[in-house]
Amino acid sequence: xxxxxxxxxxxxxxxxxxxxxxxxxxxxxxxxxxxxxxxxxxxxxxxxxxxxxxxxxxxxxxxxxxxxxxxxxxxxxxxxxxxxxxxxxxxxxxxxxxxxxxxxxxxxxxxxxxxxxxxxxxxxxxxxxxxxxxxxxxxxxxxxxxxxxxxxxxxxxxxxxxxxxxxxxxxxxxxxxxxxxxxxxxxxxxxxxxxxxxxxxxxxxxxxxxxxxxxxxxxxxxxxxxxxxxxxxxxxxxxxxxxxxxxxxxxx
Amino acid sequence: xxxxxxxxxxxxxxxxxxxxxxxxxxxxxxxxxxxxxxxxxxxxxxxxxxxxxxxxxxxxxxxxxxxxxxxxxxxxxxxxxxxxxxxxxxxxxxxxxxxxxxxxxxxxxxxxxxxxxxxxxxxxxxxxxxxxxxxxxxxxxxxxxxxxxxxxxxxxxxxxxxxxxxxxxxxxxxxxxxxxxxxxxxxxxxxxxxxxxxxxxxxxxxxxxxxxxxxxxxxxxxxxxxxxxxxxxxxxxxxxxxxxxxxxxxxxxxxxxx
Numbered sequence: 001x002x003x004x005x006x007x008x009x010x011x012x013x014x015x016x017x018x019x020x021x022x023x024x025x026x027x028x029x030x031x032x033x034x035x036x037x038x039x040x041x042x043x044x045x046x047x048x049x050x051x052x053x054x055x056x057x058x059x060x061x062x063x064x065x066x067x068x069x070x071x072x073x074x075x076x077x078x079x080x081x082x083x084x085x086x087x088x089x090x091x092x093x094x095x096x097x098x099x100x101x102x103x104x105x106x107x108x109x110x111x112x113x114x115x116x117x118x119x120x121x122x123x124x125x126x127x128x129x130x131x132x133x134x135x136x137x138x139x140x141x142x143x144x145x146x147x148x149x150x151x152x153x154x155x156x157x158x159x160x161x162x163x164x165x166x167x168x169x170x171x172x173x174x175x176x177x178x179x180x181x182x183x184x185x186x187x188x189x190x191x192x193x194x195x196x197x198x199x200x201x202x203x204x205x206x207x208x209x210x211x212x213x214x215x216x217x218x219x220x221x222x223x224x225x226x227x228x229x230x231x232x233x234x235x236x237x238x239x240x241x242x243x244x245x246x247x248x249x250x251x252x
Numbered sequence: 253x254x255x256x257x258x259x260x261x262x263x264x265x266x267x268x269x270x271x272x273x274x275x276x277x278x279x280x281x282x283x284x285x286x287x288x289x290x291x292x293x294x295x296x297x298x299x300x301x302x303x304x305x306x307x308x309x310x311x312x313x314x315x316x317x318x319x320x321x322x323x324x325x326x327x328x329x330x331x332x333x334x335x336x337x338x339x340x341x342x343x344x345x346x347x348x349x350x351x352x353x354x355x356x357x358x359x360x361x362x363x364x365x366x367x368x369x370x371x372x373x374x375x376x377x378x379x380x381x382x383x384x385x386x387x388x389x390x391x392x393x394x395x396x397x398x399x400x401x402x403x404x405x406x407x408x409x410x411x412x413x414x415x416x417x418x419x420x421x422x423x424x425x426x427x428x429x430x431x432x433x434x435x436x437x438x439x440x441x442x443x444x445x446x447x448x449x450x451x452x453x454x455x456x457x458x459x460x461x462x463x464x465x466x467x468x469x470x471x472x473x474x475x476x477x478x479x480x481x482x483x484x485x486x487x488x489x490x491x492x493x494x495x496x497x498x499x500x501x502x503x504x505x506x507x508x509x510x
Contacts, residue, residue: 030357122340129300129412130354131329 017213023135024143024212037141045107045142045208046149050156052106053099057090057157060098061164062172064089069168069175082175083165083183088192090161095154096196097244100203103153104236108211111142112232115215116225124216139212143205150204151197158196195251202247203240210236253278254299254410254442259308261291261298268294269305270466278409278442281433281456285448286463287488292446293414295463299444300334300412301325312410330358333403333441335413339395341387341402348374348383351401358406373401377431393424397431404435411436413445417452425449429456450489453477462488 028034068082115138118124127134162184169177214232218224254276261269268291276282284292297303299310301317310317317328341350351370355361361369374380377397382390387398396416403411413432417425433456436443445452453460457474462485470482477489 033356121338121343122336123342125302126334126336126340126342128302129329129332129334130357131326132357133326 016217017209020135020139020213020216021209023133024139024209026133026136026140028136028140029133033137034141037137038145041141041145042149045110045146046153049103049106049149049153052102053153053157054160056102057095057099057160058164058167060094061086061090061161062168063164064094064161065165065168065180066172066174073175079176079179080183080186083180084186085183086165086180087162087184087188090158091192091196094161095157096199096203097240099154099157100150100200100207100240101237103150104203104207104211104240105233107146108207108233108236109229111208111211112215112229113225115139115212116218116228119216119218120221120225135216139209139216142212143208146204146208147201150200154196154200155193158193198251199244199247202243206239206243207236210239253313254444255309255311256299257309257311259295259298259310260306261294261303262306267306268466269298272308272463272466272468274461274468274471276442276444277459279437279440280443280458281436282442282444282459282461283453283457284444284446284461284463285453285488286469287448290463291466292448292463296412296414296444296446300332301329330354330406331409333406333408333411335396335399335403335411335416337415337418339387339392339399341395341398343387345386346383347379347385347387347390347398350387350398351405353402354406370401370405373405374398376404376435377401393420393427396420396424396428400428400431400435404439407439409441411441411443413443413447415446415448417447417449422451425451426455432456448488453489 065082065086068085072085073079073081115124118138124134124138127137165180165184166177168174169180211232214228214235215225218228256272256274256276259269259272260267272295284295286292294303298305299317305318308318312328312331315328317325320328341347342353345353348367348370351373352366355366355369359366371380371383374383377400379394379397379401382394382398387395390398400416411432416428416432420428429452432443432445435441445456447453454474454477457477460470460472460474460477461468462470462482464484470480470485472480477485480486480489
């Protein structure tokens, strides 16, 4: 009985999510207002995240390179192994999946708390009373804004990870820069970049839509807004991890 | 004119509104009064469509709002203005942008025309000097006046106010009351105000509906409130010491036999 009730609850939540997405993904009432909000969301969700993405990617790139050099490289391994593995890890998993997990925390909580606060202060009701499709007006620009910006963040992240790896060579003198360059260029497959971008766009949709759902559905006060924010981050992260398995299998 | 016919609203097993029928006339300040939890806010939410009634009809000049499609309701809502308890201004927009918002969304005016119209409305509520400020930078009373300006910017036929004086001092409440009453006459709107502020009741109540436990208990004008024999209404109105004394004086001055 408990499992049945739990299943019913999850199905009801999923149904509500689909209905909300149905209302959100529609032709906007006013294109001028939509583009204004779309640009604002690209700035708020994407451009404002560039700093944290670059910072984390730089250090992770450097750390991966150090770990590979210290723990993997041996006389039995080719000289380029550190550069090669750093590139593959950054490109295939870190810049798309792990970076999106980090952004689920930053962007997801931002979206959920913004919409949740709008809900409890009746700003969403005010939009509805005016005859505005509030879901479409508030959520669609966030969805498209984040999906548009995420590929750029992934490319910046990969590039910064490589810069981080080079810093260990030039600043830390852990390995010769030529070996690193050799490894980074070795057996390069351009599809991996596209794979990373495609995956990140799916993850961006998950982050924006799930967080919007939790924020939009808030009932109560500030405690519920905080809870919705946490639920949004947890749910987005779990869904990113699940879909990563399927997308990696599908795109590889 | 708004007419309600046999309106019921339930949440699960709990019936919150029971068989409410009444008429709110245009050009009049209609007040819904009642204790907290009596169903006033649920009634107003049913009128504007934020909640769907379990049974009954809500007729806007003969048009049944309950039976309308989503598209028709959205179009109908452009004839409505609403002032929320906490003003519900958009935090990220300036005062001027808040007032312009409905015009930006629905009017075919040019930018200059929209700014001009919004400034006219801000001028009407004496807030033209605050147009570039953000909601967080102005007082609660000013926020309510911005909400009024936003509500009237599209020349609505129907104006709804949910506790417009809540959290305001008596003097500011009077300003808001006079503003709402004046605008109702000026625009010939059907104004419905949800309140339990007795100063508002006695000041601007041209048609007062008293809700008790989800039922319409009494209906009349502000002049009839003082002479009402309805015990529940008297208990609400004369809960204030000031009104209790006024009532006692009135009863004492009545000729014997009345």
